[in-house]
Amino acid sequence: ENNISRYHQEFLELELIGKGQFGSVYKCVNRLDGCIYAVKKSTKPVAGSAFEKTALNEVYAHAVLGKHQHVVRYYSAWAEDNHMIIQNEYCNGGSLADKIVREPLSGQELRTLLLHVAEGLRYIHSEGLVHMDIKPGNIFVSREKKLHITNYDSADDGFEDLDDTSLLEEELTYKIGDLGHVTSIQNPQVEEGDCRYLPNEILHEDYSHLTKADVFALGVTALECAGAGPLPKNGDEWHRLRQGRVPALPQKLSRDLVELLEAMIRPDATHRPSPSQILQHRALSPDSSK
Numbered sequence: 001e002n003n004i005s006r007y008h009q010e011f012l013e014l015e016l017i018g019k020g021q022f023g024s025v026y027k028c029v030n031r032l033d034g035c036i037y038a039v040k041k042s043t044k045p046v047a048g049s050a051f052e053k054t055a056l057n058e059v060y061a062h063a064v065l066g067k068h069q070h071v072v073r074y075y076s077a078w079a080e081d082n083h084m085i086i087q088n089e090y091c092n093g094g095s096l097a098d099k100i101v102r103e104p105l106s107g108q109e110l111r112t113l114l115l116h117v118a119e120g121l122r123y124i125h126s127e128g129l130v131h132m133d134i135k136p137g138n139i140f141v142s143r144e145k146k147l148h149i150t151n152y153d154s155a156d157d158g159f160e161d162l163d164d165t166s167l168l169e170e171e172l173t174y175k176i177g178d179l180g181h182v183t184s185i186q187n188p189q190v191e192e193g194d195c196r197y198l199p200n201e202i203l204h205e206d207y208s209h210l211t212k213a214d215v216f217a218l219g220v221t222a223l224e225c226a227g228a229g230p231l232p233k234n235g236d237e238w239h240r241l242r243q244g245r246v247p248a249l250p251q252k253l254s255r256d257l258v259e260l261l262e263a264m265i266r267p268d269a270t271h272r273p274s275p276s277q278i279l280q281h282r283a284l285s286p287d288s289s290k
């Protein structure tokens with residue numbers, strides 16, 4: 001058989017950027033197109049095992065969820081020497097989990113996070129799928145320097161006085177990644193995600209409103225990013241959160257934003273807003289930052 005590794009033929013490994021029970025993720029440059037990719041290598045699951053279902057789930061989901069600016073893009077997947085390999089878009093800003101280690105997100109960053117991830121969820125749900133493992137570790141950040149001609153002084157003939165703080169601003173884009181738990185809304189085969197973000201109804205195997213499980217997980221994710229962490233994995237604190245009580249936060253958020261977060265973690269899934277309703281919420285309207 002062809003024992004030349006496609007992985008080593010097509011990619012130059014730059015660095016290990018993640019390691020877990022799932023496998024290892026490398027930052028790689030593709031030798032042909034010169035672009036950077038995130039490539040995950042996981043041990044090939046035993047045929048017929050739950051791991052195989054997850055691995056195939058992920059690739060099927062990526063194949064269905066083509067190009068969307070708030071879903072990490074998929075390029076290719078293949079099996080070689082007992083490994084499953086998936087090549088995805090590389091997001092150069094780390095994961096949201098990395099970002100909130102040092103300090104919580106500000107009100108404005110929380111609004112941007114909710115807008116981007118709600119957009120991504122609206123797209124995933126519109127394709128008849130649900131993510132089922134929304135959490136900071138599965139949301140990736142892309143940072144791009146955008147040229148903003150804001151205070152361009154026509155007197156200058158060039159950009160010699162380019163003050164890069166005003167013109168080259170950093171724009172953050174949040175992208176939903178890790179589609180390993182994605183399942184179909186119509187005939188769900190739920191592999192529970194991280195219990196810190198799991199709504200009570202899923203724990204009780206009530207799959208009648210799966211899209212609202214993603215909304216709940218996004219609500220808890222936003223609370224954690226606002227400084228409510230570390231989140232409980234069980235016990236009284238876990239149940240208090242499932243009674244819809246927003247925990248004390250180390251920062252003052254606008255009443256509108258707190259009301260939106262409370263709505264997203266309501267005990268009754270049918271009372272939580274859909275991604276579309278989140279996007280129309282007054283807490284996220286442009287003038288709400290005043």
Ligand SMILES: Cn1cc(CCO)c2c3c(c(-c4ccccc4Cl)cc21)C(=O)NC3=O
Pocket residue numbers: 017018019025038039040072086087088089090091092093094095140141177178179
């Ligand atoms: C740990 N880790 C760090 C990163 C880079 C963030 O700056 C990362 C990425 C991905 C993934 C990933 C997650 C799940 C499945 C496949 C991949 Cl490639 C994991 C990642 C992915 O799909 N795209 C990434 O950037």
